[in-house]
Amino acid sequence: MPLLIENLSKTYPNGTQALRNVTLTIPTGMFGLLGPNGAGKSSLMRTIATLQEPDSGSIMLDDLDVLREKDSVRRVLGYLPQEFGVYPRVSAEELLDHLAVLKGIGNAKERKEAVEALLQQTNLWEARKKNLGGYSGGMKQRFGIAQALLGNPRLIIVDEPTAGLDPAERNRFHNLLSEIGENIIVILSTHIVSDVSDLCRNMAIINKGQVLLAGDPLTVxxxxxxxxxxxxxxxxxxxxxxxxxxxxxxxxxxxxxxxxxxxxxxxxxxxxxxxxxxxxxxxxxxxxxxxxxxxxx
Structure with missing residues (x-):
């Protein structure tokens, strides 16, 4: 079930050409999208996540046309954007339950089981009753992954997830990503080279909206x-x-x-x-x- 991106281009109204004929094949597993700030990574991630339209090109997730079947894509997508906001006075358990409802998990028993499992998986169970405003940066990122995993997605996008994390939290986050990236597509967008070398079996380097290289890190x-x-x-x-x-x-x-x-x-x-x-x-x-x-x- 690869994600196929072909000839994707995007120019913003101010004249910035964010994407220039981007073509990539992204297989199951951890895929690293590496590039400096302003390279076009977030523009590509937002386009895949159905949050903006490209000027041209196509994206296919197995048999789903990502640009035309947005609602269907969103049902199988988990997304952790670079700027992930939370309600500071709501507990992790309450907000995750609310997000599960929005994700379409209507059955209360099923929802409770899903929320508990994700809080355990992201090592937030002991802090589940704590308001999110009191979470550290790393805990908020792990909560972000928990919400991205709601509904058993086939594709997860994480945009600059370890920026600003201390080494211990970065290691915890790496371990979590490696666990979830076994059987689904996980796209890790980052400017931190070691994130990709530590986690990803496949990668691409992007700069000025163009893919400069794609392949297996060991091969390149x-x-x-x-x-x-x-x-x-x-x-x-x-x-x-x-x-x-x-x-x-x-x-x-x-x-x-x-x-x-x-x-x-x-x-x-x-x-x-x-x-x-x-x-x-x-x-x-x-x-x-x-x-x-x-x-x-």
Whole structure:
């Protein structure tokens, strides 16, 4: 039951072209949509979630036409947007029950069982009577996943879910996502590379509304093997390196700058070869003058 997106484009009234002929095949399991802020990730997520219309293109979820059969799609969709608001003076149990009614779970016994199961699954059972206004950021995100799971959805979309979470809550959230992403499609939209490398069997990198690369993270990492070189330099040397080499990333370490260069050969004797990771793939696509060949998902 893949999600098929073909030639999707969207330009907003202010002239911003958010999506440019986006084509993706998203299979069952965790799928990472990786890109910087403003890359078009949220525009794509809102379009898949039936919250906005594209200018052109198509989206199919198995036999459902997402752009034409919106009500049918919404019955099998779970969505956790980037900005997820809650009623601060309502308990998690009460709000989840209310949302279950809106989701179409009319039978009181069935609804009670579903709410209790989701509160247990998201590790919120002990705090079920607590008002949501007193929840931490991580607890609110876990509640967001609980409401997204109502009605046994076939497709779940989570948009920037770990931004602002502390490391412990981020780990809890990762564990929760990995559990639910076994038998349904879960699209994880994020600018955090490690979220994708930790969780996703398939991924795509998007920037300026275009898909730059799609494939299995391990495969696209392997395509960079023997082509990434590292050197510790003074900050004053960085501009010259950027002018003469394909510098894909730089970061500070112990007062100096660590640069990663993409190239077929060692740039000079001061560089050492490094084993590439998904961050190198990401920066090669976003910042590099050469790109990794895209792989089919």
């Amino acid at each position: 990492i392997e395509q960079l093997r023997g082509r990434v070189w590292r050197k510790l330099v003074e900050k004053t040397e960085l501009a010259a390196l950027q002018a003469n080499h394909n510098v894909i990333s730089s970061r500070l370490f112990a007062g100096k700058t660590v640069v990663h260069v993409l190239g077929e050969e060692r740039p000079d004797s001061g560089f050492e070869e490094v084993n590439p990771d998904l961050e190198d793939v990401y920066f090669a696509q976003i910042n590099g003058r050469k790109v990794v060949a895209a792989a089919e998902v």
